[in-house]
Amino acid sequence: MTDLRSGGTVQFGHTELPAEQRDALRKAVRLEWATMGFLAVTTTLVFLVLGNSQAMKAAWIEDLLSFLPPISFLIAARIIRKPPSEDHPYGYHRSTGVAHLVAAVALTVMGGYLLVESGLGLLKAEHPTIGGIELFGSTIWLGWLMMGVMLLTAAPPVFLGRAKMKLAEKLHDKVLYADADMNKADWMTAVAAVAGVGGIGLGLWWADYAAALLISASILHDGFKNTRAAVSALMDKRAMTYDDGEPHPLGRQVDTYLRGLDWAADAKSRIRDEGHVFHIESFVVPAGGTVPALEQLEAARKDCVAMDWKVQDMVIIPVAELPSEFLPGPTSGGEH
Amino acid sequence: MAGLLLAVLMVLPGCGSSFPADPEGTLERVRGGTVRVGASMNGDWVRINASDSGRLSSNDVQGTEAELVKDFADRLGAEIEWVAGTEQVLADELKHGGLDLVIGGLDDKTPWVTHAGMTRPYAESQDGRGSVHKHVMLVPLGENAFLLELDKYLMEVKAGQ
Numbered sequence: 001m002t003d004l005r006s007g008g009t010v011q012f013g014h015t016e017l018p019a020e021q022r023d024a025l026r027k028a029v030r031l032e033w034a035t036m037g038f039l040a041v042t043t044t045l046v047f048l049v050l051g052n053s054q055a056m057k058a059a060w061i062e063d064l065l066s067f068l069p070p071i072s073f074l075i076a077a078r079i080i081r082k083p084p085s086e087d088h089p090y091g092y093h094r095s096t097g098v099a100h101l102v103a104a105v106a107l108t109v110m111g112g113y114l115l116v117e118s119g120l121g122l123l124k125a126e127h128p129t130i131g132g133i134e135l136f137g138s139t140i141w142l143g144w145l146m147m148g149v150m151l152l153t154a155a156p157p158v159f160l161g162r163a164k165m166k167l168a169e170k171l172h173d174k175v176l177y178a179d180a181d182m183n184k185a186d187w188m189t190a191v192a193a194v195a196g197v198g199g200i201g202l203g204l205w206w207a208d209y210a211a212a213l214l215i216s217a218s219i220l221h222d223g224f225k226n227t228r229a230a231v232s233a234l235m236d237k238r239a240m241t242y243d244d245g246e247p248h249p250l251g252r253q254v255d256t257y258l259r260g261l262d263w264a265a266d267a268k269s270r271i272r273d274e275g276h277v278f279h280i281e282s283f284v285v286p287a288g289g290t291v292p293a294l295e296q297l298e299a300a301r302k303d304c305v306a307m308d309w310k311v312q313d314m315v316i317i318p319v320a321e322l323p324s325e326f327l328p329g330p331t332s333g334g335e336h
Numbered sequence: 337m338a339g340l341l342l343a344v345l346m347v348l349p350g351c352g353s354s355f356p357a358d359p360e361g362t363l364e365r366v367r368g369g370t371v372r373v374g375a376s377m378n379g380d381w382v383r384i385n386a387s388d389s390g391r392l393s394s395n396d397v398q399g400t401e402a403e404l405v406k407d408f409a410d411r412l413g414a415e416i417e418w419v420a421g422t423e424q425v426l427a428d429e430l431k432h433g434g435l436d437l438v439i440g441g442l443d444d445k446t447p448w449v450t451h452a453g454m455t456r457p458y459a460e461s462q463d464g465r466g467s468v469h470k471h472v473m474l475v476p477l478g479e480n481a482f483l484l485e486l487d488k489y490l491m492e493v494k495a496g497q
Contacts, residue, residue, distance in 0.1 A: 129479075129483060130480050132483070139487055139492075202355070204359070
């Protein structure tokens with residue numbers, strides 16, 4: 001990460017990052033390392049008091065899985081800097097998507113496993129056994145320690161998640177977004193585990209499994225959501241905003257600009273999100289069927305690239321009519 | 337979910353000493369009543385003298401663990417109903433609620449964790465091969481108030497040694 005600290009230029013492939021994104025990336029890397037440090041502490045603490053509670057086990061496994069998104073992000077953040085090469089003409093941007101998919105599949109598998117295991121425990125009515133532990137010379141119920149540790153670890157991820165969420169938007173980074181999204185919901189896992197152990201304390205043995213089921217379901221839900229997002233990104237779904245909330249406004253912006261050119265009659269683009277940066281192919285129908293001058297094409301391309309740091313790899317193709325076989329829907333920006 | 341937590345926290349003060357509680361109420365039943373103890377012969381830990389009547393009295397069951405259990409029962413003001421058997425028979429009884437406690441020089445590597453809960457290790461011994469064994473007793477799964485009471489007793493004994 002030396003090139004980050006030096007304050008020099010940072011590149012995603014051949015896209016040079018603007019100062020704002022460079023700062024965001026630097027902060028994100030720092031936050032992800034902080035997340036890993038925090039996780040190392042919490043997974044150790046939780047492991048020490050794990051006991052026989054299924055809810056605690058589920059919460060612990062979720063903590064372990066929480067290592068995956070930061071690791072994916074940090075690895076991808078290194079690989080995407082490689083410039084395109086002979087063998088990889090589009091650069092290494094997709095490494096983000098690959099990392100996202102790997103993390104998402106791991107979440108899905110573990111979530112499913114825990115769900116089945118917790119469900120079986122509930123069906124078999126295996127009463128969770130939690131005894132005493134020696135602490136400073138006296139013997140107390142281990143459940144108190146479990147609840148204490150879980151409450152202690154509940155809050156920090158929420159703050160980490162919020163901070164990362166802002167950076168995910170700036171960087172247009174979906175792994176960072178997924179990570180932040182999960183961190184923000186992490187307190188619910190802690191509360192569920194506390195409720196499960198508290199239930200055991202009250203003699204409600206099933207409360208532990210209920211809490212474990214809830215936690216497994218949330219892991220599985222995260223897994224499905226992320227797998228879907230990662231797969232559709234790798235399938236070249238149209239470019240969406242960082243949270244997959246809506247189509248990315250850049251598409252409309254580029255089309256509107258191109259259509260507004262005095263030499264253009266119509267224009268339409270297809271955009272794919274390579275992870276951070278976009279690849280844009282814009283088909284432009286010149287007015288009156290006259291082929292535009294090279295300078296006009298070059299100027300249009302420059303203006304589009306200037307719109308957003310994500311636009312760099314862009315081609316403008318003059319065509320006699322818009323090729324409907326390549327373009328979705330009759331209007332810009334929409335499969336209607 | 338926060339509501340559930342709140343409910344748990346609100347009920348807590350009302351529980352007083354019964355937190356953790358036993359789902360099957362073992363501790364309450366045993367206190368001043370009868371504790372059913374399964375004993376499996378094992379060296380100096382548990383020795384059993386066969387009696388003529390078939391029923392075991394406290395004098396028939398000797399050994400360090402048997403003495404601990406007798407002392408523990410005294411503290412609870414409980415009579416002991418002894419049952420002798422192999423580990424498997426006793427573990428099975430424990431699982432199905434037929435016993436409250438099983439002793440037999442068991443250590444924390446016992447395979448019967450599928451059938452029973454374990455106390456914390458309260459003593460260590462070394463076998464002829466030099467391996468260290470951490471000794472535990474078995475209780476019914478999930479009877480956490482009873483287990484905690486026994487753990488507290490065993491830790492006191494351990495501290496007193």
